[in-house]
Amino acid sequence: MMIQTNQEIQESQKLILNLKKEKDVTILAHYYQTLEIQEIADYVGDSLGLSKIARDHTNTKNIIFAGVLFMAETASILNPGKRVLMPDKQAGCPLASFLDGNTVNTYKEKYPGVPAVVYINSTAETKAETDVVCTSSNAIKVIQGIQNEFKSNKVLFGPDENLADYVKQKTGINIINLPDEGFCYVHNVIKDLDVIKVKKEHPNALITVHPECKREVRELADHIGSTKGMYDYVKINTSKGNEFIIGTELGFVQRVQKDFPNNKIYPVNENFICRNMKLSTLEKIFNLLNNLNNDKHKVTVPDNIANKARISLEKMLKYS
Ligand code: 13P
Ligand code: SF4
Numbered sequence: 001m002m003i004q005t006n007q008e009i010q011e012s013q014k015l016i017l018n019l020k021k022e023k024d025v026t027i028l029a030h031y032y033q034t035l036e037i038q039e040i041a042d043y044v045g046d047s048l049g050l051s052k053i054a055r056d057h058t059n060t061k062n063i064i065f066a067g068v069l070f071m072a073e074t075a076s077i078l079n080p081g082k083r084v085l086m087p088d089k090q091a092g093c094p095l096a097s098f099l100d101g102n103t104v105n106t107y108k109e110k111y112p113g114v115p116a117v118v119y120i121n122s123t124a125e126t127k128a129e130t131d132v133v134c135t136s137s138n139a140i141k142v143i144q145g146i147q148n149e150f151k152s153n154k155v156l157f158g159p160d161e162n163l164a165d166y167v168k169q170k171t172g173i174n175i176i177n178l179p180d181e182g183f184c185y186v187h188n189v190i191k192d193l194d195v196i197k198v199k200k201e202h203p204n205a206l207i208t209v210h211p212e213c214k215r216e217v218r219e220l221a222d223h224i225g226s227t228k229g230m231y232d233y234v235k236i237n238t239s240k241g242n243e244f245i246i247g248t249e250l251g252f253v254q255r256v257q258k259d260f261p262n263n264k265i266y267p268v269n270e271n272f273i274c275r276n277m278k279l280s281t282l283e284k285i286f287n288l289l290n291n292l293n294n295d296k297h298k299v300t301v302p303d304n305i306a307n308k309a310r311i312s313l314e315k316m317l318k319y320s
Contacts, residue, residue: 009036009282012282012283012286013036013039013040013282015286016040016282016285016286016289017040019286019289019290020040020042020064020289023062023289023292024060024061024062025060025062025063025064025289025292026042026043026058026059026060026062026063026064027040027041027042027043027063027064027066027285028041028042028043028045028050028053028054028058028063028064028065028066028067028071028075029041029043029044029066029067030044030045030046030047030050030066030067030068030071030227030251030277031044031045031046031227031228031231031249031251031252031255032067032227032249032250032251032252032274032277032278033066033067033251033277033278033280034251034254034278034280034281034282035251035254035255035258036282037066037280037281037282037285038251038255040282040285041066043057044255045227045228046135046136046137046226046227046228046229047071047074047120047121047135047136047137047226048120048135048137048138048226048228048320049137049228050065050067050071050074050075051071051074051075051078051120051135051313051317052317054074054075054078054079054082054084055075055078055079055317058079058082060082061082061083062082062083062084062085062292063075063079063082063083063084063085064085064086064087064285064288064289065084065085065086065299066086066087066280066285067086067091067277067280068091068092068093068274068276068277069086069089069091069092069093069096069123069299070092070093070096070120070121070122070123070124071120072084072085072086072299073123073124073299073301074120074124074313075299076299076300076301076306077124077127077301077306077309077310077313078310078313078314080306083292083298084298084299085288085292085297085298085299086280086297086299087279087280087281087284087285087287087288087297088279088280088281088284089296089297089299090279091276091277091279091280092276093121093184093276094184094185094276095119095121095159095160095182095183095184095185095212096121096122096123096126096159098158098159098179098181098182098183099118099122099126099158099159099178099179099182100123100125100126101123101125101126101128101129103178103179104116104118104126104129104130104156104178105129107156107176107178107179108129108156111154111156111176113150113152114150114152114154114155114156114176115131115132115146115147115149115150115152115155115156116129116130116131116155116156116157116178117130117131117132117133117134117139117142117143117146117155117156117157118130118132118133118134118157118158118159118178118312119133119134119135119136119139119157119158119159119160119163120133120134120135120316121159121160121184122158122159124301124305124306124309125305125309127308127309127312127313128305128306128308128309128312129308130312131146131150131312131315132145132146132312132315132316132319133309133312133313133315133316134316134320135226135316135320136163136210136211136212136225136226136227136229137225137226137228137229137320138316138319138320139163139166139167139211140167140170140171141319141320142316142319142320143155143157143167143171143173143175144171144173145318145319146315146319147173153173153174154173154174154175154176155173155174155175155176156175156176156178157175157176157177157178158177158178158179158182159178159179159182160182160183160184160212161177161181161182161183162183162184162187162188162211162212162213162214162215162218163211163212164177165215166211166215166218166224169215183212184212186212186248186249186272186273186274187210187212187213187214187247187248187272188212188213188214189272190209190213190214190217190247190268190269190272191214191216191217192214192216192217192219192220194217194268194269195207195209195217195220195221195245195247195268196220198245198266198268199220199245201266202243202245202264202266204242204243205242205243205244205245205264205266206222206223206233206237206242206243206244206245207220207221207222207223207244207245207247208221208222208223208224208225208230208233208234208244208245208246208247209221209223209224209230209246209247209248209268210224210225210226210227210230210247210248211224211225211226213247213248217247221247227248227252230246230248230252230256231252231255231256234246234256234260234263234265235259235260238260238262238263241262241263241264242263243263243264243265243266244256244263244264244265244266245266245267245268246265246266246267246268247268247272248272249272249273249274249277250267250270250271250272250273251273251274251277251278253265253267253270
């Protein structure tokens, strides 16, 4: 099935919605998915929100996760009774590749007594070796919580160096980057000059950016938050026809433009696209719904890793 025109998109969306009901499937989608996928999802959210939905609010036997691998792995770890499937299992998050479990253990040996926190954008194997996980929306609370628990004035944190810097600025906690370098290829290329240029064109617009952006970009923003945090910021400030400049991936910008048609929403740059997120397509979801029993699409985390990673994830949910 080739889906190209608007009419073909709508027709395939209808087919998918019918198949989804018939086959006992919940579709979870991240904000960076294409709009046409967000429209057929049961839930759209940020990493934290989707983890909670996977754990607490999915009544179907099957979950199709339109996102990247660490998100589907997290859903499977938190809800081991479910069959979690991805439209394309090649959709990984390159940020997660900066850190593996062995490196976490090497750092823990080098810094005894210092808690290790990893961003949810990491592999299940990495999560299994750490003390707690966090997302962009709860990083501050989680790091403060674990610091108190360990009574340590330092925290190991990775793999995103920009999020680490953001938390350091906000809390004053001494953060040791784990490893030395780690960034998201989509957010890390956003420059202060990109934001300044759009702000010059729209001087009254409020600026909101993701904490994976560099400090020079964050310092220009009126608000910094996870995708859900940015969405809520726009939602509560839509009055008086406010305009917004958004520093994150294009799928999110398109979603906000659709939901708030009376406000002008400007991307910092339309080319900020996560190619990994875009590996999911309507066509692949349609094919998956017709092949639900094919284990090729099933996300599995071995029990010995899942059991340890679940402890770090549950601790995150406790602190957030
Ligand atoms: P959020 O948790 O803010 O949705 O971020 C996920 C992500 O991958 C950002 O690049
Ligand atoms: Fe990973 Fe960046 Fe894509 Fe988010 S936007 S999934 S951090 S590569």
